[in-house]
Amino acid sequence: MFWDAVANGLKVLLHWQTYLVGIIYIVISFLPFIVMAFAGNRWDNIIDKGGCLTMLILHVLQVLAVFISVCTLFPIMLGRSEAGWSIPWMLLVSIPGRILIILAVMLVIPVVGAFIPILGRANSFIMFIMGGVVVVFLTIIIDRSNPGLGIRNIEIIPGFFTIIGFFIVYGVAACVGMLASTAAVTLLLKDREDLGQLVLGALGQVFGFIPIFIYGAWIGLQIKGL
Numbered sequence: 001m002f003w004d005a006v007a008n009g010l011k012v013l014l015h016w017q018t019y020l021v022g023i024i025y026i027v028i029s030f031l032p033f034i035v036m037a038f039a040g041n042r043w044d045n046i047i048d049k050g051g052c053l054t055m056l057i058l059h060v061l062q063v064l065a066v067f068i069s070v071c072t073l074f075p076i077m078l079g080r081s082e083a084g085w086s087i088p089w090m091l092l093v094s095i096p097g098r099i100l101i102i103l104a105v106m107l108v109i110p111v112v113g114a115f116i117p118i119l120g121r122a123n124s125f126i127m128f129i130m131g132g133v134v135v136v137f138l139t140i141i142i143d144r145s146n147p148g149l150g151i152r153n154i155e156i157i158p159g160f161f162t163i164i165g166f167f168i169v170y171g172v173a174a175c176v177g178m179l180a181s182t183a184a185v186t187l188l189l190k191d192r193e194d195l196g197q198l199v200l201g202a203l204g205q206v207f208g209f210i211p212i213f214i215y216g217a218w219i220g221l222q223i224k225g226l
């Protein structure tokens with residue numbers, strides 16, 4: 001099942017909708033910095049002036065972006081051909097209280113991670129945990145909407161070696177992707193170093209979705225096997 005999950009997870013990258021969602025994620029996550037960077041402010045000046053409040057706002061926007069992105073792409077992770085563009089908004093309207101709780105839980109992850117030296121720099125791991133929370137939440141919603149499927153009998157938490165396998169595959173794919181991104185940013189934005197760093201950082205976070213795709217595909221394979 002592991003290799004099937006890897007294959008299905010990587011297939012998410014073949015959908016054009018995935019890249020549109022990636023652009024939406026970058027815009028939501030980095031909107032204040034994109035506006036200020038184009039206005040001529042340096043990235044480090046923005047952080048220094050805003051301090052903890054700026055970092056908190058960045059974390060809130062990232063949480064919103066991850067939630068919207070994972071909800072939208074969840075059907076594709078499960079093997080469907082179309083993204084669920086209406087899912088985030090339907091959930092927000094139908095169960096706003098639960099959504100706020102999930103967003104609050106997700107917000108704790110990067111905030112706590114920022115105070116842990118090693119974990120604070122592991123953006124892909126933090127992304128995986130936040131995205132995993134959304135995948136589990138959506139799986140529970142499906143189970144409650146269709147109790148006859150028996151989804152509650154599937155495994156939610158992968159084994160240790162399965163998680164390690166996810167990250168090994170992600171590491172290889174991310175390294176290749178970041179090398180290509182670095183080359184493209186260096187070529188296209190060589191005269192705008194600050195903007196280039198912003199774009200490269202955004203692309204680095206987007207690659208953190210790969211283990212989330214694989215995890216969602218792993219859940220999807222179990223649902224199909226019921």
